[in-house]
Amino acid sequence: MEQFLAQLAVFVVAAFLGWELISRVPNLLHTPLMSATNAIHGVILVGGMIALSESTNPAITAVCFVAVFFGALNVVGGFWVTNRMLGMFAPPRRRVRRRKG
Amino acid sequence: MQAATFLAYLAAAALFIVGIRRLRRPETARSGNTIAATGMAIALVATLFVIEFRGLLLIGAAALIGAVVGAVSAQKVKMTAMPQMVAAYNGVGGGAAALIALSEFYHLQTTGEQDLIASVTVPLTILIGSVSFAGSAIAFLKLQEVAFTGSVSFPLQQVVNALLFLGILLLAANAVLGGEIIPSLPPVASVVAVLAASLVLGVLVVIPIGGADMPIVISLLNAFTGLAAAASGFVLNNYILIIGGTIVGASGTILTRLMSSALGRPFGKIIFAGIAASGTGK
CATH class of the missing domain: 1.20.58 (Methane Monooxygenase Hydroxylase; Chain G, domain 1)
Structure with a gap:
């Protein structure tokens, strides 16, 4: 129970933090921000690794294998595509194309 | 740790x-x-x-x-196709969360551990993760213009969605209570059913929404996947999952609101009406 309460405290603080982090962002950055936070929730890969490491049943191992595959896809694809998206903002101050999200 | x-x-x-x-x-x-x-x-x-x-x-x-x-x-991926690519990556993240929760439920069942918090957060993770997976898949297909382009709706759609949601809650309760509500359905089969029904719900919720509103829907589903990751953090007792997932869940929610106001499309209307076919309108 004590552990849960500590986790709950972290959850509540993180929720407020996430809320505060994104305020008054220029419209231009909406899509990259969505894409970057999308990559960050790829942290679910951590869960996939833990689940796969403790699996003893073949069917569950297969399920976890897919989960790790999905998680890695989320992380690598997410950060990579965000990087490409933001590459459009460089070189400094010269916006080549305006893109609608 | x-x-x-x-x-x-x-x-x-x-x-x-x-x-x-x-x-x-x-x-x-x-x-x-x-x-x-x-x-x-x-x-x-x-x-x-x-x-x-x-x-x-x-x-x-x-x-x-x-x-x-x-x-x-x-x-x-082409620059113009990036939103649907983000939808795809988001969907697999949600799918991963659902699958992890599924495996963890099996793990708890076989070890016989009684964990009240896990038994609540497991079905929740499966529900949110699966909705995000299926919803993102539909968003991808819409933006890629493969299928479901424009608004797809059928009679009594809202009623069907509501009933489906109630069914999911019933199945989840059955799983948590060890098959007491529906005796013929054992707990593990019950959470698999939660997963399947949540996938259907994800499809049904997103198909009526037009392509022009898809970026906002993807942003919302992004927040969903964040929440699913956070919930799985409670299941696995893992802090980075809770922190990372929650930050995305919260920032994704406010980002969704910012986007819908920037695009001048009322948020509630998009999510709940779904009937207002927007098609290609910008």
Whole structure:
């Protein structure tokens, strides 16, 4: 129970933090921000690794294998595509194309 | 958990936050993305120590395939097709959360551990993750103009969705209570049914929404996947999942609101009406 309460405290603080982090962002950055936070929730890969490491049943191992595959896809694809998206903002101050999200 | 891995998770969380902060300005945005990615790398390496390198071969194989597919698809996608690519990556994240919760439910069942918190958060993770997976898949198909383009609706859609949601709650309760509500359905089969029904719900919720509103829907589903990741953190007692997932869940929610007001499309209308076919209108 004590552990849960500590986790709950972290959850509540993180929720407020996430809320505060994104305020008054220029419209231009909406899509990259969505894409970057999308990559960050790829942290679910951590869960996939833990689940796969403790699996003893073949069917569950297969399920976890897919989960790790999905998680890695989320992380690598997410950060990579965000990087490409933001590459459009460089070189400094010269916006080549305006893109609608 | 050992102090070293805990501190590594803490460092990863800090880098996520610094990364997002830098993403708020065009000049620093790209470095922000790199910083967040560094945090992710730290979290993943720390996890190797948490699991004490068990099952490394399978994990490595699955992660390698995922990383290659992710890198190649992200590199090849056209600039104009990026929103649907984000939808795809978001969907698989939600799918991963659902599958992890499923396996964890099985794990708890076989070990016979009684864990009230896990038994509530497992069905929740499966529900949110599956809705995000299926919804993102539909968003991808719509934006790619493969299927479901425009608004797809049928009579009594809202009623069907509501009944389906109630059914999911019933199945979830049955799973948590060890099959007491529906005796013919054992708990593990019951959570598999929750997963299947949630996938259907995800499809039904997104098909009536027109393509022009898809970026907003993807943003919302992004927040959903964040929440699913956070919920799975409660299941697995893992802090980086709780922190990372929650930050995305909260920032994704407010980002969705910002986007819908920037595009001049009322948020509630998009999500709940779905009837107002927007088609190609901008």
